[in-house]
Every structure is written in structure tokens, then in C-alpha cells.
Amino acid sequence: MPVDRTPVIAGNWKMNCTGPEALVLVRELITAIGDHDGVEVVVAPPFTALSAVAPELEATEIGLAGQTMHWEPDGAFTGEISAPMLLAAEAGWVILGHSERRMLFGETDEALAKKVPAALEAGLIPILCVGESEAEREAGKTHDVLKTQIEDDLAGVDPARIPDVVVAYEPVWAIGTGKTASAEMAQEAIEFIRAVLAERDPAAAERVRILYGGSMKAANAAELLAQPDLDGGLIGGASLVADDFAAIVEAARR
Ligand code: PGA
Numbered sequence: 001m002p003v004d005r006t007p008v009i010a011g012n013w014k015m016n017c018t019g020p021e022a023l024v025l026v027r028e029l030i031t032a033i034g035d036h037d038g039v040e041v042v043v044a045p046p047f048t049a050l051s052a053v054a055p056e057l058e059a060t061e062i063g064l065a066g067q068t069m070h071w072e073p074d075g076a077f078t079g080e081i082s083a084p085m086l087l088a089a090e091a092g093w094v095i096l097g098h099s100e101r102r103m104l105f106g107e108t109d110e111a112l113a114k115k116v117p118a119a120l121e122a123g124l125i126p127i128l129c130v131g132e133s134e135a136e137r138e139a140g141k142t143h144d145v146l147k148t149q150i151e152d153d154l155a156g157v158d159p160a161r162i163p164d165v166v167v168a169y170e171p172v173w174a175i176g177t178g179k180t181a182s183a184e185m186a187q188e189a190i191e192f193i194r195a196v197l198a199e200r201d202p203a204a205a206e207r208v209r210i211l212y213g214g215s216m217k218a219a220n221a222a223e224l225l226a227q228p229d230l231d232g233g234l235i236g237g238a239s240l241v242a243d244d245f246a247a248i249v250e251a252a253r254r
Pocket of ligand 1: 177215
């Protein structure tokens with residue numbers, strides 16, 4: 001009997017939207033998405049827009065996420081945000097290890113090995129992003145990269161808690177480029193990630209949700225989401241257009 005994994009569609013707004021702009025977008029999204037039974041929907045505005053968005057989501061089932069966090073609860077870490085701060089801003093989720101954080105801001109697997117357990121212990125659902133660069137794929141290193149990221153970033157997570165983590169497979173070459181992994185490519189990589197997790201705990205690996213991210217849009221969502229191991233999407237560009245994001249949520253409904 002296959003395990004039922006509720007799909008997740010998460011919108012990563014990145015460095016877009018002031019508070020007032022976020023308010024307009026979230027209202028449009030709520031209207032466009034409407035009923036989304038059977039799909040967990042999450043939006044990740046910039047930190048400065050969380051307080052504008054949170055009250056709008058109160059009467060909905062849409063979750064709120066931060067885009068990154070520090071592993072310590074407080075301290076002398078200028079510019080950082082902690083798990084208790086996200087929780088107090090009514091976020092229930094946090095994106096960790098996004099490739100833009102890894103590549104542009106030096107986020108390491110070592111840091112993620114502290115951040116993922118810290119998020120879980122605080123009561124946040126981490127969305128852990130992993131993925132290979134174009135050069136790594138061309139050099140045949142995709143599996144090595146994914147295995148290292150998954151093993152290192154989740155090293156401090158008790159196997160019993162692995163199903164509480166959401167993983168996002170985001171090939172770096174597909175992010176914001178308009179190039180999407182083919183459905184077969186995404187399925188193959190995600191199946192591999194599940195197999196790596198199964199080495200730690202087969203039952204947990206069956207339950208963990210693994211999303212695809214990288215130029216997912218209304219036009220390609222249904223084909224990607226039809227893949228057996230693909231449990232949803234992490235959406236960048238298309239999450240800023242209410243009708244496009246709503247169409248992806250619709251494609252995830254079964
Ligand atoms: P994209 O971004 O959908 O704009 O490619 C995806 C992501 O970075 O999560």
C-alpha cells in the first residue's frame with residue numbers, strides 16, 4: 001500500500017515585495033487559489049513583509065514561511081533571523097539551503113546541519129533545498145552532490161523526524177532560467193534522494209515529501225507533478241503571479 005503524501009506547493013517570493021506590495025499579492029493569491037483541499041500551500045515573503053501577510057492568512061489554510069534562518073535562537077548575529085522570531089511572526093515553515101543562499105551568501109552544509117535540527121526543534125517545518133549545478137550535472141556528479149547534501153544537512157536529524165522535513169530538489173541550472181528539468185529527470189533525481197534517505201530509515205523515506213523546484217509553471221506543473229516520487233513544487237517566479245500560482249496549486253490537487 002503506497003504511503004499517502006500530501007502534496008506541498010510553496011511560493012518563494014525571494015527579494016520581491018515591500019510590505020504593502022506583499023499585502024496586495026497575498027490578497028490576490030487567496031482569491032485566485034480558493035479551495036485547495038488535499039494540497040498544502042505555503043508562501044515565503046521577505047522577512048519585512050511577514051507581518052503584512054500573516055493576518056491575511058489567519059482565516060485561510062495557507063502556511064507562512066521564512067526564506068532562511070540562523071540556528072541560534074538569539075545573539076550577536078547582525079542581519080540574521082532566528083526560529084523563535086519566525087514563529088513569533090506566525091511563520092510555521094522555513095526554506096533552508098536554497099541554492100541562492102548557498103552560492104551567493106556562502107551557506108554551507110555544515111551550517112545546514114545545525115539549521116535543520118534547530119528548525120525542527122523550534123517547531124518549524126524546514127524545506128531543505130538540494131540540487132546540482134550545470135557543471136556538476138555535465139560532469140556526471142549529480143548523484144554525488146545530492147547524496148552529500150542530503151547526508152550532511154540531515155546528519156543531526158533523528159530518523160524519526162525525517163518525515164517532518166520537506167526536501168526540495170532544485171537543479172541550480174533550472175532556477176530562474178526558464179529551463180525546466182524534464183519530468184523524467186526530476187523523477188530520477190527525486191527517486192535517488194528517496195533512496196539515500198532510505199539508507200537512514202526506509203519507513204521515513206517513504207513518508208518524506210520531496211518537491212521539485214526550477215522554472216515550474218502552470219504549463220509544465222501537471223506533467224512534473226504526475227511523477228510518482230514528486231510531492232509538490234517550490235516555485236519562484238510563477239509564485240509572484242496569482243493566477244499562475246493558483247494554476248500550479250490546482251495541478252497538484254488529486
Ligand atoms: P524559479 O525559482 O521557479 O523562479 O525557477 C525556483 C526557486 O528558486 O525555488
